[in-house]
Amino acid sequence: MTEHHAAPKVSELLDQIAARPGRKVSVADLLETFGDRAFGALMFVFAAPLVLPMPPGVSALLGAPLIFITGQWMLGRRTLWLPKALLERTMSKSDFRSLTEKLKPYLGKLERRLKPQLTFMYNPVGDRLTGLLCFVLALIVFLPIPFGNMLPSLAIAAFAIGGAERDGLAAIFGWIAAILSIAVLWFFSRAIWAAVVAFFSTLAGMLS
Structure with missing residues (x-):
């Protein structure tokens, strides 16, 4: 992810999109506005809302683009392609403004604190590994797991905004959140599997 610190901030670009004429905002509009910052900016826009509790189905709606974006980051593509x-996916301009208004307070605080540091975290090999991790996290986000997408989304958002500002501390935070999210998912998956096994064992005992 090659980003330029002197480029407009992501929050400023979101304001530009919200100020455009028209009643709807498409993913194509976002891709055009973010330009060569599309990887980090779009990852953040799609992942950050999922850090908060969302209605059923939202994770699948936002998770699908994340899978495409993180997959291409993992493969080392320099420009982003989306089907x-x-x-052509759109949301109403009012919904987009509502979403950005919720994001901007947090995004503004992050943008004021983030700066190029620990940039050794960003290199061709590191970017591929981070892309692979984010791809796995995006698959988890896409799955209908109650509250199971919040930590993975937080990790993706941290990697995204850290990459946009070349801030290695954000990347380190992303790795911590990713490890925690996978550990939590693994813990609950084992508990669910144990419950299923116990249920069928009890049922078999009753029938024997």
């Missing part, structure tokens, strides 16, 4: 079906 036409995703590019």
Whole structure:
């Protein structure tokens, strides 16, 4: 992810999109506005809302683009490609403004604190590994796991905004959140599997 610190901030670009004429905002509009910052900016825009509790189905809606974006980051693509079906996805301008208004207070605080530091975290090998991790996290986000997408989304958002500002501390935070999210998911998956096994064992005992 090659980003330029002197470029407009992500919050400023979101304001530009919200100020455009029209009643709807498409993914294509976002891709056009963010330009060469599309990887980090779009990852943040799609992941950050999922850090908060969302209605059922939202994780699948936002998770699908995340899978495409993180997959291409993992493969080392320099420019982002999205299928036409995703590019044509839209939301109303009022919903977009509501979403950005919720994001901007947190995004503004992050942008004031983030700066290029520990940039050794960003290199071709590190970017591929981070892309692979984010791809796995995006798959988890896409799954209908109650509250199971909050920590993975936080990790993706940290990697995204850290990459946009070349801030290695954000990347370190992203790795910590990713490890915690995978550990939590693993813990609950084992508990669920144990409950299923216990249920069928009890049922078999009753029938024998």
